[in-house]
Amino acid sequence: MPQHRVDPAITAVQLRALHEHGFVLLPGVLAPPQVAELREAIDRLQAQHWDYSGLLDQYKCVFNRDPLWLPYLDPPGVIELAEAALGSDCHVIGQTAWRCHPGFVGAELHLDYLVMPLPSSLLADPAFELPMQICTAHLYLDDVDADLCPTLVVPGSHRAGRAPRAGERSWQGRPAQPVLCQAGDVLMFRSELWHAGSRNRSNDRCRYLLQVHYGRRMVAQKFSPYLAWRFNPAVLAACTPRQRRLLGEHQEAEYD
Numbered sequence: 001m002p003q004h005r006v007d008p009a010i011t012a013v014q015l016r017a018l019h020e021h022g023f024v025l026l027p028g029v030l031a032p033p034q035v036a037e038l039r040e041a042i043d044r045l046q047a048q049h050w051d052y053s054g055l056l057d058q059y060k061c062v063f064n065r066d067p068l069w070l071p072y073l074d075p076p077g078v079i080e081l082a083e084a085a086l087g088s089d090c091h092v093i094g095q096t097a098w099r100c101h102p103g104f105v106g107a108e109l110h111l112d113y114l115v116m117p118l119p120s121s122l123l124a125d126p127a128f129e130l131p132m133q134i135c136t137a138h139l140y141l142d143d144v145d146a147d148l149c150p151t152l153v154v155p156g157s158h159r160a161g162r163a164p165r166a167g168e169r170s171w172q173g174r175p176a177q178p179v180l181c182q183a184g185d186v187l188m189f190r191s192e193l194w195h196a197g198s199r200n201r202s203n204d205r206c207r208y209l210l211q212v213h214y215g216r217r218m219v220a221q222k223f224s225p226y227l228a229w230r231f232n233p234a235v236l237a238a239c240t241p242r243q244r245r246l247l248g249e250h251q252e253a254e255y256d
Contacts, residue, residue, distance in 0.1 A: 023188065
């Protein structure tokens with residue numbers, strides 16, 4: 001993937017959006033040839049271990065299957081934002097490929113990870129900036145319209161301090177809203193944000209998605225099958241220094 005300098009001022013604006021809204025959409029991160037490459041690569045994947053297929057095909061830790069996936073761990077614009085949000089020593093805790101077929105039913109509103117409950121008075125204080133521990137990047141490989149299972153997000157809900165309750169569709173009067181976007185766009189959101197995958201209401205289209213989870217240095221990496229995990233030597237040989245760090249080659253620190 002060609003590298004280019006990312007304007008720090010743009011990253012700063014995006015970081016502010018993560019703090020204020022809990023998510024930000026990065027337009028045009030991937031070029032059309034990259035979108036095509038990823039769609040074709042997803043079509044070639046075979047289920048392993050905890051992967052599954054059906055109305056939803058989900059393939060975990062795809063970075064370890066072929067060096068093709070490595071550049072999508074740190075796309076320009078995405079990695080700068082991840083490092084700004086989580087520290088220059090952040091790493092990847094997962095990379096999952098998805099294919100959602102017609103009839104896919106989606107999921108209820110949820111959050112991915114809440115570090116700890118905090119007093120509502122503190123979360124409501126605009127002077128308090130809630131630190132981020134985990135962020136997820138959705139690399140969209142389709143033009144996502146209202147029928148093609150758009151991601152739903154509830155702006156500001158990362159400051160709710162709790163998970164949504166059953167049937168809850170809004171927070172402080174802010175309803176869940178669909179993220180309508182173009183192939184090659186990337187949605188970055190923090191783990192406390194209320195979000196959901198919606199239904200695929202199309203008749204003949206699959207939604208293709210590549211998902212990358214980033215965590216702070218002290219957040220454990222989620223590489224299943226865990227005790228049986230082994231890095232692919234061909235993948236490691238193809239890594240850049242930053243990609244090796246993202247996969248866990250850190251400098252010595254506390255608890256190492």
